Amino acid sequence: MRTETVTPANAGVQSSQSLDSDFRRNDDRWKRICALTDIPRLGARVVNTEGGDVAIFRNAADEVFALHDSCPHKGGPLSQGIVFGRHVSCPLHQWIVCLETGRAQEPDEGCTRSFAVKVEQGQVFLRM
Numbered sequence: 001m002r003t004e005t006v007t008p009a010n011a012g013v014q015s016s017q018s019l020d021s022d023f024r025r026n027d028d029r030w031k032r033i034c035a036l037t038d039i040p041r042l043g044a045r046v047v048n049t050e051g052g053d054v055a056i057f058r059n060a061a062d063e064v065f066a067l068h069d070s071c072p073h074k075g076g077p078l079s080q081g082i083v084f085g086r087h088v089s090c091p092l093h094q095w096i097v098c099l100e101t102g103r104a105q106e107p108d109e110g111c112t113r114s115f116a117v118k119v120e121q122g123q124v125f126l127r128m
């Protein structure tokens with residue numbers, strides 16, 4: 001698991017001029033995080049934000065998802081869970097959480113916050 005702090009000063013660490021221009025033109029709330037290949041397939045990368053840690057997951061189909069890195073059960077680190085399909089299994093008590101919505105799979109109940117995330121030109125952007 002890799003951890004990165006996102007601030008306005010370093011949000012564009014791996015930037016190129018054209019990507020920075022696109023980034024500003026599209027929406028100032030999108031922050032570039034890393035290259036897609038910097039997130040391990042079937043794993044996650046953690047971004048430290050002012051609102052708490054956000055886990056950005058990559059599944060086998062190279063889809064990316066972003067959730068608050070806190071299980072809806074007892075706050076386990078979802079970023080250290082097992083990714084399968086569009087779900088992650090929490091490493092503490094194996095609750096299954098939907099990567100798209102953050103909802104726990106029944107019969108468990110609860111939800112963790114999800115964030116908009118996208119991949120453009122091989123770069124991952126998180127909407128803050």
Ligand code: FES
Binds near residue numbers: 072073074091092093
């Ligand atoms: S803290 Fe995640 S299943 Fe218990």
